[in-house]
Amino acid sequence: MKASRKLKHRKNAKRKKSVWRLAIFLNTVFIKPDLQGKSWRACLDVLLRQYSALPDVVKAEARRQGRSQIRDAGLAELGSAIVAPSRQKGCQPAPAPGPSARPKCGACRSQWGPKALFSTQQAAEEFLVRNKGTGRMRAYCCPMSFGFHVGRRPATGPDGI
Ligand SMILES: [Zn+2]
Numbered sequence: 652m653k654a655s656r657k658l659k660h661r662k663n664a665k666r667k668k669s670v671w672r673l674a675i676f677l678n679t680v681f682i683k684p685d686l687q688g689k690s691w692r693a694c695l696d697v698l699l700r701q702y703s704a705l706p707d708v709v710k711a712e713a714r715r716q717g718r719s720q721i722r723d724a725g726l727a728e729l730g731s732a733i734v735a736p737s738r739q740k741g742c743q744p745a746p747a748p749g750p751s752a753r754p755k756c757g758a759c760r761s762q763w764g765p766k767a768l769f770s771t772q773q774a775a776e777e778f779l780v781r782n783k784g785t786g787r788m789r790a791y792c793c794p795m796s797f798g799f800h801v802g803r804r805p806a807t808g809p810d811g812i
Pocket of ligand 1: 756757758759766793794795796800
């Protein structure tokens with residue numbers, strides 16, 4: 652029976668990796684991965700459903716950003732950082748993707764530090780929608796870096812020089 656146990660283990664390891672990957676993808680577009688499933692297989696099913704419900708452009712952006720984050724930080728490190736806390740604590744407020752998870756602008760700052768830099772206006776707007784952006788917030792093209800910010804228009808900001 653050793654062989655079949657080994658096979659089962661390998662299947663689970665594979666599922667875990669898929670869960671990690673999908674959780675990272677969803678996280679990059681500010682969607683809270685639903686990780687309440689009791690098993691890796693159950694989690695994977697739910698994440699696949701979440702992911703496939705996204706518009707194609709968002710999926711493409713999630714894959715692009717997710718892959719580059721995985722390249723930089725490693726699948727296991729990133730994946731377990733997202734998945735482990737949700738699975739341990741169960742229901743909890745959406746884990747806001749840490750400030751470090753997002754690329755930062757080298758030129759613009761908000762009161763919290765360097766502003767997050769989105770590679771596309773679409774990504775910035777998705778973020779706004781996710782966070783139920785207030786009327787005064789908008790996605791705008793960064794005047795200094797190659798990318799987009801979310802916030803009040805730079806000209807009206809205190810540091811919008
Ligand atoms: Zn900027």
